[in-house]
Amino acid sequence: MSSANAASTGQQHPIGLYLKIWALLFVLSTLSYMVDYFHLQGLLRWGLIIVFMLLKAGLIVAIFMHMAWERMALICAITLPPLALLVLVGLMWAEADHTFLSRLLFFR
Amino acid sequence: MSTTSSSTDPNDWRGFVGDWASDKEAFRSVPWGKAMMWIFLLSDTFIFGSFLTGYMTVRTSTTVAWPNPSEVFALTVGGTSVPLLLIAIMTFVLISSSGTMAMAVNCGYRRDRRNAALLMVVTAACGATFVGMQAFEWSKLIADGVRPWGNPWGAAQFGSAFFMITGFHGLHVSIGVLYLLIVAFKVNRGDYESRGYQIVEITGLYWHFVDLVWVFIFAFFYLW
Numbered sequence: 001m002s003s004a005n006a007a008s009t010g011q012q013h014p015i016g017l018y019l020k021i022w023a024l025l026f027v028l029s030t031l032s033y034m035v036d037y038f039h040l041q042g043l044l045r046w047g048l049i050i051v052f053m054l055l056k057a058g059l060i061v062a063i064f065m066h067m068a069w070e071r072m073a074l075i076c077a078i079t080l081p082p083l084a085l086l087v088l089v090g091l092m093w094a095e096a097d098h099t100f101l102s103r104l105l106f107f108r
Numbered sequence: 109m110s111t112t113s114s115s116t117d118p119n120d121w122r123g124f125v126g127d128w129a130s131d132k133e134a135f136r137s138v139p140w141g142k143a144m145m146w147i148f149l150l151s152d153t154f155i156f157g158s159f160l161t162g163y164m165t166v167r168t169s170t171t172v173a174w175p176n177p178s179e180v181f182a183l184t185v186g187g188t189s190v191p192l193l194l195i196a197i198m199t200f201v202l203i204s205s206s207g208t209m210a211m212a213v214n215c216g217y218r219r220d221r222r223n224a225a226l227l228m229v230v231t232a233a234c235g236a237t238f239v240g241m242q243a244f245e246w247s248k249l250i251a252d253g254v255r256p257w258g259n260p261w262g263a264a265q266f267g268s269a270f271f272m273i274t275g276f277h278g279l280h281v282s283i284g285v286l287y288l289l290i291v292a293f294k295v296n297r298g299d300y301e302s303r304g305y306q307i308v309e310i311t312g313l314y315w316h317f318v319d320l321v322w323v324f325i326f327a328f329f330y331l332w
Contacts, residue, residue, distance in 0.1 A: 011309055012217040022207035029203060033196045036178050036331050046332070053327035057320055064210050064316045066309070074135045078146050085157040092161050096168035103171045 011066040021063045028056050139306045142313070149317045152280075156321050159273050160328055166265035175261035177330050180252075181245070195330050198241050199322065202281075205234030206319040209312045216295065216308030224308055225296035231315060232288040235281050242278045246271075273325060280318050287311060 032052040035045055062068040067075055117123050135143045167174055183193040212227035249270070253260045256268040291311045294300065300307055 012214065015211055015214050018207060018210040018214065022203065022210075025203045025206070026200065029196075029199050032327065032331060033192065033199075036192055039178075049327050049331050053323055056323045060206065060316055060320050060323065064206055064319075065313055071135060071138065074138055074143065074146065077134070078150050081150060082153050082157060085154065085161065088158070088161050089164065092165045093168065096165040099165075099169035100171065103169065107171065 028052050141310050145310045145313050163269040170263040172263040174263050175266045201234050201238050202319050205231045209315045213309045213312045216305035221295050225292040228288050228292035232285045235285040
């Protein structure tokens, strides 16, 4: 299961590992559904949603999509560019806040 | 290999093209098709990232209350209203399809092409079930009066964000189902016996990505 081995024979990993991750994804999905079912509110709700989301996304990318065993060159080429989206989110957040305040001032 | 570019004048067009095509490999021992699929998925990440950012922008900037997705997507079972029931089932179906897809990749690399094809067909069936449930959800919401320009419960932007984001995701799932069926057919026929079964992993990358996008849609659109 070493990276050199995985590279030469293709990404071959035991089915047991996939089944464990599958079960874990089920548990995490149930937990995130519970957040809504029990009407958690405020920071606790948002925090839990984000934590469960990131855990699920990480497991899918790392294990199911085999990113954990790829070369660092590929890992960086694919996972770093999306961070630019955080800049977009930051800019649009400020913009949306400004729009919201303007609407409160002029359109109510 | 490296002599093709140096054999021509480096400052004419032939040399220019030779330099850029001189068989340099950034992702050594990563199959070409896999690297290209990853780069396609990277571009798709920006598409969905931009959609979700747009959704954040309209939801943050509206002065009208946002409809509560927990109530909008509730289903009535046996007289009681269960929040987000259909969405939860859709989530589990899609995760299960990711599980069978991962097992298909394993079978492919073990050269067990019958089971690889069978598991890919099961994956496609889960995907088709997902799209079917989404069609049901869309019909229900349209019957309730949700339109891209308005809805009975609150902020008008709810409908446009919903139809845009889930519609684009559903399109990805539908194309993925076709892609899976075509590759499963070719795998079963033995087209890849000599070339190897990287194709199953590459198809799997696309499929897992569809599941990955749903994780973010589920968190930001349905739960937030």
